[in-house]
Amino acid sequence: MNGYRDLRVALLGAGSVGSQVARLIIEQGDELAARVGARLTLAGIAVRDIDAQRDVELPRELFTTDAETLVLGADIVVELMGGVEPARTLILQAIEAGADVVTANKALIAECGAELAEATERVGAQLTYEAAVAGAIPILRPLRESLAGDHITRVLGIVNGSTNYILDRMDRFGDSAEDAMKVAAELGFLEADPTLDVEGYDAAQKATILASMAFHTNVPVDAVHREGITAITAEQIETAKHAGQVIKLLAIAERVEAPDGSLGVSARVYPALINRDHPLAAVHEGKNAVFVEAEAAGELMFYGAGAGGVETASAVLGDLVSTAKRHVAGGPGIQMSNHAQYEILPVEDVYTRYLIMLEVADEPGVLASVAGILAEQGVSAASVEQAPSKSSRDGEGPRNATLVIGTHTAREAALAATVRALDASDVVRHVTSVLRMEGN
Numbered sequence: 001m002n003g004y005r006d007l008r009v010a011l012l013g014a015g016s017v018g019s020q021v022a023r024l025i026i027e028q029g030d031e032l033a034a035r036v037g038a039r040l041t042l043a044g045i046a047v048r049d050i051d052a053q054r055d056v057e058l059p060r061e062l063f064t065t066d067a068e069t070l071v072l073g074a075d076i077v078v079e080l081m082g083g084v085e086p087a088r089t090l091i092l093q094a095i096e097a098g099a100d101v102v103t104a105n106k107a108l109i110a111e112c113g114a115e116l117a118e119a120t121e122r123v124g125a126q127l128t129y130e131a132a133v134a135g136a137i138p139i140l141r142p143l144r145e146s147l148a149g150d151h152i153t154r155v156l157g158i159v160n161g162s163t164n165y166i167l168d169r170m171d172r173f174g175d176s177a178e179d180a181m182k183v184a185a186e187l188g189f190l191e192a193d194p195t196l197d198v199e200g201y202d203a204a205q206k207a208t209i210l211a212s213m214a215f216h217t218n219v220p221v222d223a224v225h226r227e228g229i230t231a232i233t234a235e236q237i238e239t240a241k242h243a244g245q246v247i248k249l250l251a252i253a254e255r256v257e258a259p260d261g262s263l264g265v266s267a268r269v270y271p272a273l274i275n276r277d278h279p280l281a282a283v284h285e286g287k288n289a290v291f292v293e294a295e296a297a298g299e300l301m302f303y304g305a306g307a308g309g310v311e312t313a314s315a316v317l318g319d320l321v322s323t324a325k326r327h328v329a330g331g332p333g334i335q336m337s338n339h340a341q342y343e344i345l346p347v348e349d350v351y352t353r354y355l356i357m358l359e360v361a362d363e364p365g366v367l368a369s370v371a372g373i374l375a376e377q378g379v380s381a382a383s384v385e386q387a388p389s390k391s392s393r394d395g396e397g398p399r400n401a402t403l404v405i406g407t408h409t410a411r412e413a414a415l416a417a418t419v420r421a422l423d424a425s426d427v428v429r430h431v432t433s434v435l436r437m438e439g440n
């Protein structure tokens with residue numbers, strides 16, 4: 001047909017994403033052939049259960065449970081099974097056999113990205129995974145290619161739709177954490193086991209990928225500092241609102257100066273305060289966004305659907321078309337750039353700001369004592385607000401007051417020591433909440 005040669009595409013998985021990818025390859029066959037300069041022929045679809053119900057009706061003869069044979073006869077393998085094994089082994093086999101690979105598998109790339117990159121480099125194959133971070137949003141190709149001549153200084157990402165949905169409901173509708181989780185589960189925003197999302201594991205996998213790509217450095221997933229959203233309370237959301245801030249679970253990749261003056265990379269995930277006029281504050285419901293700061297380009301924002309079968313399929317198809325074009329052009333694939341190999345710095349070396357909420361004795365001299373503790377650690381207060389605490393207003397117990405202290409930027413280690421010293425002080429009844437502020 002039109003003299004195009006065939007490129008054999010092996011699809012591994014026909015779930016939410018895979019079934020849509022198969023549909024688009026079949027439905028858009030002629031247009032894709034014209035764009036690629038070769039016809040993308042679906043050689044087969046590997047699944048676990050051939051008779052399982054699919055989102056999309058697909059030719060039954062394409063289905064197989066023999067993924068290994070399918071992979072070995074392919075020009076391009078599109079892996080949409082998820083999980084580390086057997087995806088890793090099948091992809092390595094495909095690469096060794098000379099195929100290029102497209103995947104959306106963040107768990108696999110976060111866990112085995114370096115191993116897979118080494119294999120592709122050895123044989124000159126290409127591996128792309130745009131859909132692995134923030135679903136439909138083009139972010140990895142901009143980091144890898146469009147910004148390849150710039151110096152990225154920081155990446156702030158809302159890369160987990162479920163946690164953004166929960167925090168957004170708490171912020172905009174005043175839901176308790178429990179109620180927001182319930183609604184998120186009812187609407188299908190949460191997995192049966194929500195731990196991966198709410199404890200920040202999913203965002204940490206994406207932080208690894210973003211940090212590695214932005215800083216030309218192999219950042220292993222266990223080097224990512226991770227905190228989830230399970231400890232966030234309605235009271236913290238209210239305090240944030242009062243301070244003109246909103247709480248978001250952020251995946252952060254940042255170029256940071258180490259104590260010895262050398263440059264390092266920090267990758268971390270935690271719920272943090274963002275000023276309400278920051279573009280990330282306007283990312284509502286289950287949407288994703290990645291905010292990039294670069295020396296020459298300045299500030300850039302990438303926004304859209306972070307999940308969904310057909311939305312994610314768009315990013316997979318984008319990788320498939322560009323991989324197929326390279327296949328047609330010939331020559332080795334474009335490899336991951338990891339020439340910088342910055343030192344990965346612990347969270348203690350990061351510079352940030354805190355909003356600290358304290359319950360203190362409502363008596364003269366308390367403010368001065370608290371200011372003294374901050375000064376001892378070399379941390380300076382940018383703002384201090386005082387209000388009678390709830391127990392005092394209700395007329396119960398000793399007279400207490402609530403202090404909300406916003407700090408200037410300081411090293412995390414100094415801020416953490418300040419909080420410990422406050423907690424141990426006689427005038428502080430307890431430290432109610434500590435939240436970092438990001439995105440100045």
Ligand code: NAP
Binds near residue numbers: 050052
């Ligand atoms: P899914 O709905 O669970 O589908 C997985 C598919 O893989 C199923 O068709 C399943 O076969 C097949 N499969 C799983 N293990 C297999 C094995 N050992 N051998 C052969 N086939 C196997 O998954 P998904 O939501 O489409 O996600 C696919 C990938 O995209 C994952 O890596 C995910 O992280 C990534 N991703 C998904 C989204 C999203 O919105 N869903 C967004 C971004 C990235 P059966 O159908 O026979 O069970």
